[in-house]
Amino acid sequence: MTPTLRIAIVGAGAIGCTLAARLVGSGQPVKLLARGDTLATLKRDGIRLSDLQGEHHVRVTASDNAHELGEQDLIFICTKAPALPAVLAQIPPMVGPHTVVVPVVNGVPWWYFHGEGGRFAGQPIKALDVDGQLARALDLSHVIGCVVFITAQCPQPCVVESRNPHLMIVGEPDNSLSPRLEQLRDVIERAGIEARSTDRIRDSLWTKIIANLTSNPLSVVTGATLEQLYGLPELRELVSSTLHETLLTAAAHGARVSIDPHTFLELGAGMGAVRTSMLQDFDKGRPLELAAIGDAVLELAEHMAVPMPVTRNIIALARFRGAHPTPQGA
Known part of the structure; x- marks a missing residue:
């Protein structure tokens, strides 16, 4: 007991x-x-x-x-x-x-x-x-x-x-x-x-980091739900690029992440019309978790000289969007 x-x-x-x-x-x-x-x-x-x-x-x-x-x-x-x-x-x-x-x-x-x-x-x-x-x-x-x-x-x-x-x-x-x-x-x-x-807690951490990084910043840029991010072809390509860049960084730090990209994308799309936590924060005018979800991963990538160009650009766009929200009624 x-x-x-x-x-x-x-x-x-x-x-x-x-x-x-x-x-x-x-x-x-x-x-x-x-x-x-x-x-x-x-x-x-x-x-x-x-x-x-x-x-x-x-x-x-x-x-x-x-x-x-x-x-x-x-x-x-x-x-x-x-x-x-x-x-x-x-x-x-x-x-x-x-x-x-x-x-x-x-x-x-x-x-x-x-x-x-x-x-x-x-x-x-x-x-x-x-x-x-x-x-x-x-x-x-x-x-x-x-x-x-x-x-x-x-x-x-x-x-x-x-x-x-x-x-x-x-x-x-x-x-x-x-x-x-x-x-x-x-x-x-x-x-x-x-x-x-x-x-091996860091293996699981990287799995969640990948889920967060492929969805949260891009959701702020686009306003898309998980179903759209992982399902729509025009967004799915960006998600896939971030996924592969983050997998390389995880592997460079010794993590064993068992993710089949196709299955990962299908599971993400299957989550339905869920708005990410970062998108919910953006809607409410709250600070975005870009340091922990984005910047820290870029820092770990730099430790190992792993380039993350697509991810870096999406994070930059999300940061701009968070600092310059669209006025109501615009």
Whole structure:
């Protein structure tokens, strides 16, 4: 029997609320660190999740004060990458000697070169951590890597809709199969989410990075859904170019990514009329996760002298689009 743990989730967006609802439904109490209108909604209405397993309405303890939430056994960080500096500065009161911190964040993680060894051991990802703030904010011995395959949307705060299966892959940065890793996998699995532990977490990271990089920036440029990006011939060609450039970069860094391009494109088109998370952020005028999803991959490619001309141009266009949104009614 899985013991009851002190679990906190930082960030009450689509992924954070999905994870909270599933965990509470499994009998694990959850605390959320949130703020503003989202915090008020959590306290008043709780979380409503509609997914393939039904309708879920749960109540959680929520606060904007990490001291109030207290020390935790397990912390899931479910925020966008641009929010990480502020988030990591907030959570120290929640981190004890044995606390496990699981960043559930898109793109290349800031801890990528931690624990793996090799000639880049300990180096920061400069696109994510220019001044070393992230590296200083949290002792990386607390971190377990995570790759999340959950597509979800929030039509309104703390109300989540998800129409695809949930999957989370977890792994130690040093590739060990530790007892705490197995406990984490068990907690997630008991919450009704398919969970896998791995001794090669970077392989899974690259699979998700490829999914994000082939879809998110181009969706901002075009406004296209996953079905259109991976299905329409004129967009599919651009997606294929980004796919192959990113596969070369992953291989150069020693990752084993088992992707059949044709099957990958078919699966992407089969996701339906889903708007990527970056396109949703663009629609709402929020910062785009281009540093983690795009710039960091270009940085890793430069380490290995792998050219990524198509990907680089799409990222540049997405950055321009994000900085110059089309006026309403134009």
